[in-house]
Amino acid sequence: MTHTELSPARRISDNGISVDCVIFGFDGERLNVLLLRRTGEIGGISFDDMKLPGSPIYQDEDLDEAAHRVLKELTGLSNVYLSQFKAFGSKTRTENPRDVIWLEKESGIKVDRRMVTVAYIALLKIGRSISRELNGSRAIWVPLGTEGSLAFDHNQILTESISQIRRMVALSPDCIFDLLPRKFTISQLRKLYETILQEKIDAGNFYKKLSVMPYVVPLDEKETGTPHRAARLYRFDRVIYRKNHSE
């Protein structure tokens, strides 16, 4: 029982490797994902759909390096905390001729084999500084649920990344505040939980839930410039959070 059991009748895989970045951003109302549009016509096939920012990796870079490079080159974003969450390696993932034709044209490489992709995830608040970084790139924020049919297996990667956020929030509840502006309303916090948990949360019940979140601290301020009655603003207190989560 050694490696010599490898069957000579079956071909060993020499697949390519790529990385894909699933970047989530909350705009105060909705959870968005950062996508690139595929447009134009190649060999009689017309493209008008979207994909995650991703790319084959270079021989001389590590996976994490590749993920940061891809994000910077394709979206302009740097200094983003990316965490690896899963490798996707189905043998059918580069079987769609549309995707093969597109990838060969765009990357200049021959796609004669499966590309195994390693997916990364990041949570961002959509604010002025992020918008400035994205300025000039082809990347666009697309509200979750409106992305339509994406390239390759990117719909599956997106679906699994929502489950990944749910695990991240269950393990480290503070990571949800990476998505919120520095000052937020309880309604924004509740909508964000609803999107991530994919269930409706009753507003009254949610206020009760807040009692076990002493790190969500009310401010002496209200939101401004809203058409409805201005709601109180809150902030996340990391010191209180750490006291609660170090026991």
Added chain:
Amino acid sequence: MTHTELSPARRISDNGISVDCVIFGFDGERLNVLLLRRTGEIGGISFDDMKLPGSPIYQDEDLDEAAHRVLKELTGLSNVYLSQFKAFGSKTRTENPRDVIWLEKESGIKVDRRMVTVAYIALLKIGRSISRELNGSRAIWVPLGTEGSLAFDHNQILTESISQIRRMVALSPDCIFDLLPRKFTISQLRKLYETILQEKIDAGNFYKKLSVMPYVVPLDEKETGTPHRAARLYRFDRVIYRKNHSE
């Protein structure tokens, strides 16, 4: 800002893909990991160390399929719940000539490039049925901490898989009982927690902790055949657990 930004001066990676399985087993006293011994001499280099069960994948199989095949072929184990936890793709991971020589001899493939490996994890109780399945294979249970210097980056994979168990237990406390025999003592449960959390737990404090684990149910039975005073046996009650973890 498109894929055409790929630099023609840098080589696109066409690395191979492998899978590695980190199988943990608890024997009632210690947490063990399932390893294969590398012995013998190849080209003047002598081998006497260990590695995780792993193998390059075939072109015609998916990652999960490969992980189950590798485990069955190298250890005899089947019907094991394997979960993917991380891809390891450092460009230096197949740079040690020892590992390259060994892998080329054992697998019959030319290792002229990095192998990106996708690591899987499983938690098992070492009991009669597992021992029967392992019978006849070269796989051995090695107590954690005594594995020495492993092949490739397998020490790093092993270290990160302990953190992964910690995350799994934090998310789903029931998975710790996958490691324990059906009837266990509180001392066994405490030792297991100590190993996973990598910290000493005071026995008195641990009894207090049990009060928030109503699903650990005492039996009207004591352990037998021990040199010390026989301790009470407990069992895990999944029905009570589900009631507590569905709210």
